[in-house]
Amino acid sequence: MPTIKGERLIADLRRLAQFGRYKTGVHRPTYSPDDMAARRWVAGRMEEAGLDPVIDGVGTLLGRSRASGRKLLTGSHLETQPYSGWLDGAMGVIYGLELARTFAEDPRSAGLGIEVGAWADEEGHYGALLGSRSFCGEVDEASIDGARGRIEGKPLREALAEAGLAGRPRLHLERERYVGYLEAHVEQGDTLDNAGLRLGIVTGIVGIHLYRIHFEGQQNHAGTTRMAVRRDAGVALVRLAAEIDRRFPSVAGPRSVWTTGKITLDPGAPSIIPGKAEMLFQFRDVEPERLALLVRTIEELVRQANAQGPCRVTLEPVSRVAPSAMDASFQQALESAAEGHAPKLHLRLPSAAGHDAQIFARYLPSGMLFVPSIGGISHHFSEDTNEADIVLGCQVFADAAERILREAAA
Amino acid sequence: MPTIKGERLIADLRRLAQFGRYKTGVHRPTYSPDDMAARRWVAGRMEEAGLDPVIDGVGTLLGRSRASGRKLLTGSHLETQPYSGWLDGAMGVIYGLELARTFAEDPRSAGLGIEVGAWADEEGHYGALLGSRSFCGEVDEASIDGARGRIEGKPLREALAEAGLAGRPRLHLERERYVGYLEAHVEQGDTLDNAGLRLGIVTGIVGIHLYRIHFEGQQNHAGTTRMAVRRDAGVALVRLAAEIDRRFPSVAGPRSVWTTGKITLDPGAPSIIPGKAEMLFQFRDVEPERLALLVRTIEELVRQANAQGPCRVTLEPVSRVAPSAMDASFQQALESAAEGHAPKLHLRLPSAAGHDAQIFARYLPSGMLFVPSIGGISHHFSEDTNEADIVLGCQVFADAAERILREAAA
DSSP states (O other), X not given: OOOOOHHHHXXXXXXXXXXXXXXTEEOOOTTSHHHXXXXXXXXXXXXXXXXXXXXXXTSOEEEEOOOSSOEEEEEXXXXXXXXXXXXXXXXXXXXXXXXXXXXXXXXXXXXXXXXXXXXXXXXXXXXXXHHHHHHTXXXXXXXXXXXXXXXXOOBHHHHHHHTTOTTXXXXXXOGGGEEEEEEEEEOOSSHHHHHTOOEEEXXXXXXXXXXEEEEEOOOEETTTSOGXXXXXXXXXXXXXXXXXXXXXXXXXXXXXXXXXXXXXXXXOOTTEEOSEEEEEEEEEESOHHXXXXXXXXXXXXXXXXXXXXXXXXXXXXXXXEOOEEOOHHHHHHHHHHHHHHSTTOEEEEEESSOOTHHHHXXXXXXXXXXXXXXXXXXXXXXXXXXXXXXXXXXXXXXXXXXXXXXXXXX | OOOOOHHHHHHHHHXXXXXXXXXXXXXXXXTSHHHHHHHHHHHHHHHHTTOEEEEOTTSOEEEEOOOSSOEEEEEEOOOOSTTBOSXXXXXXXXXXXXXXXXXXXXXXXXXXXXXXXXXXXXXXXXXXXXHHHHHTTOOOHHHHHHOBOTTTOOBHHHHHHHTTOTTOOOOOOOGGGEEEEEEEEEOOSSHHHHHTOOEEEEEEEOEEEEEEEEEEOOOEETTTSOGGGOOOHHHHHHHHHHHHHHHHHHHOOTTOEEEEEEXXXXXXXXXXXXXXXEEEEEEXXXXXXXXXXXXXXXXXXXXXXXXXXXXXXXXXXXXXXXXXXXXXXXXXXXXXXXHHHSTTOEEEEEESSOOTHHHHTTTXXXXXXXXXOGGGXXXXXXXXXXXHHHHXXXXXXXXXXXXXXXXXXO
């Protein structure tokens, strides 16, 4: 059983967190200089671990193994949400790196191939799960041409060119090369931490629907335009958002979540009635039927808003990711490894966050391991996990990976 | 009776609209390069008209008259709201310029002193009515030190330095120099246009209260954080805004208006629960008692929001401008002139928009003349007024100014 080196693992994670450091966390948007520097640094560490790293045309970093036979693909992502945590994504990449090193160092496991991917833009600055979708052949050139940054609207092509990636070929999955895909991640919720557990075996990953909702009214002077004749796009937005707040609890499942993450009033000045407004609205659930009900509900609320007037409301679907199940034998391998190192301190649970594993699950047997997030805090610079849990998780991950590779070879 | 030159007036207005031209309107924020270029261009026209122009330490342009005796101060402002109209402010300044030229050209009126001010930042990019308040001695150096741009937060001192104004002295009103203050402006509402009238004589100007309302919750992951434990600052904002929408109609007067012009969710990403949120909320009325009731109402709604939780809501007053009355004899002079040129096509009405005249009314007899806004549209690039109404308004303005000056000299 290959034994990982906990100090080396933690040191690499701490070093990686210096790229885009913000307070106790990290600000490393996709293709930012800090993000690209982090990719190059991890590529260097991959080389030292005996992997052959390559960065592709959408910024995905893949460290390829020279081992013969089918390999286990591992990985996660390196970019972060704005002003976010140091482990989200980064931990899964460094786990893969640590496995590759550990397996190579032990003659008994040196022949077991571990490959490590840092899939670009899982966080969706330009397109959710972009790198893993591109790797799996789900992204054509036209959709790259059309993609823009969600927050500032910069064309993806421009961002790729600025990052020095223009013209690079994109990598594509060779399915026969791999026995499957295994990803580790911080839970990001509070289920493990609240229950005093140390490991989570993911059963499935929620589907996510994201919409941009547009409101069109009439821009005008905020003093001289009587209330009765206004067509205030901001008021229309507030009314729809309040209806969502009122109606969604009655149609939601026990694990449904919904969020308005961004609101913009145009032109956004104190003395001007907004002529346009926009909100980003997202919901998630692991059950397809529940997602369908939530879709029908938001469509109905938008229809009602248009029927009431006086502003025009448009529901624009930005992205839809279907829920996906994890492979049963991978869950078994992770659970056995967890029971071996932390008896009874593990739990099977669905993932309420989206992950690259949900894309890979369409093409390869896939599995995911969670470690606890302290207080369930995530997508915030104060996100953290106890170092002992980080190290334990990596060892369990290594054991499961070894088992999966040996069973595949048997 | 001095006769203004309509073609010259329109030509100057069209030329001025080239500075920061945007579609059929103008984008000329205070202290922007376009704004400063416009000020310098008007200063040149003032010199040609025989005035002595000076730009002061907050960007106010004053064209001083060399006439002996007390003068009539006229003016308005040159900067615009974002992507706004070509006449708002600009028309009042060019009316003043046209009066100065017209009076100087006619030997019978050459001795009547007209001075023209372009008061900086009436539109409040850095502080509502900044130039006229500074000119009237209501702005101390400390408040200039502390002021920031409302939209991007740039310090006013920095903006002044970039505009080349750092270190310039500020001009101050010499009350004994003037018989009063007279301002012309587009109505910005639809009262005159709807009624088929051509001139409005302003009886008083509304008071304006502006607040920044802060919401503080807990930033977190939009997938893994259960609805039950969220402290979503954006949801708190939507709930308060919906309460304003529900409650304000029942406490408002017939001419009260209220507007949420800007909403910001922080950090503003689709997969992050907003930890902070902010809105700019403004209301206006001409009656002090009504304003006091609206103040009590917003304070009560914020108290209720805090009592309900789970987010903390803070009401920050940004600015309060009291309502003000126009001078009775100035109203009479304007009305007589209006009746002379457009019998029965004029109306006395309050101004629902704030104007520099409301500041001057505290120190000098003051009056205001309105011309119609087509469709009542204002603070939008499509704002417009018929050229015939612009020319008529200027002639009425000139007649009233002459009458006021002659009566003062009598």
